[in-house]
Amino acid sequence: MQKLDYSAQDKWPRTSGNMQSPIALSDDLAIKNDFQTSLSFDYNHIANYVRDTGAGIEVGLKGHAQLGNRPFTLKQFHIHTPSEHTINEQAYDAEIHFVHEASDGRLAVVAAMVEAGHKSATYEAVLQHMNETTDFDIPVNDVMPESKEYYHYIGSLTTPPLTENVEWYVLKTPVTLSQEQITHLMTFYSHNNRDLQARNERPIVSSN
Numbered sequence: 493m494q495k496l497d498y499s500a501q502d503k504w505p506r507t508s509g510n511m512q513s514p515i516a517l518s519d520d521l522a523i524k525n526d527f528q529t530s531l532s533f534d535y536n537h538i539a540n541y542v543r544d545t546g547a548g549i550e551v552g553l554k555g556h557a558q559l560g561n562r563p564f565t566l567k568q569f570h571i572h573t574p575s576e577h578t579i580n581e582q583a584y585d586a587e588i589h590f591v592h593e594a595s596d597g598r599l600a601v602v603a604a605m606v607e608a609g610h611k612s613a614t615y616e617a618v619l620q621h622m623n624e625t626t627d628f629d630i631p632v633n634d635v636m637p638e639s640k641e642y643y644h645y646i647g648s649l650t651t652p653p654l655t656e657n658v659e660w661y662v663l664k665t666p667v668t669l670s671q672e673q674i675t676h677l678m679t680f681y682s683h684n685n686r687d688l689q690a691r692n693e694r695p696i697v698s699s700n
Contacts, residue, residue, distance in 0.1 A: 609668030
């Protein structure tokens with residue numbers, strides 16, 4: 493497995509465009525959503541693989557979500573260390589991306605920021621089944637905040653080919669791993685976050 497070189501991001505193959513991710517998010521830039529658009533999730537509590545993709549630790553997990561009042565299917569989640577997005581100029585210890593796909597192929601990523609705090613049973617389950625392809629129980633709930641307030645914008649994947657027209661929902665409330673777990677996570681990847689990209693006047697919508 494060849495690891496993605498995060499020290500040479502300018503050399504990554506990419507599809508051209510002005511809607512790249514991640515970006516700096518802030519309340520000052522955000523537009524209040526004029527209509528009620530809530531997020532809802534129904535994720536399985538059984539994962540079916542854990543693997544190192546060369547860009548990060550990825551977990552196979554199925555489930556469903558309503559994002560922007562439309563149905564999506566969960567494909568997997570993976571972890572970046574430290575966070576890729578910033579919120580009000582704050583970076584976090586890590587960022588978890590839940591990758592979804594609609595029936596028409598449209599991609600949507602729900603991002604949860606991670607800070608040091610309570611130990612995560614989800615991360616412990618992932619760790620116990622590293623590089624396995626057998627089903628195992630995973631709580632999931634402790635890496636999805638109770639509050640579903642979010643920022644929304646249109647961006648891209650953050651690894652090559654950096655495909656655009658991806659819907660992003662970045663949750664405002666962080667979740668926690670213990671400091672020990674964060675330190676352990678960084679033994680896999682200490683810097684697998686893409687640099688911030690230009691917003692290029694894209695609107696950022698806030699759910700509140």
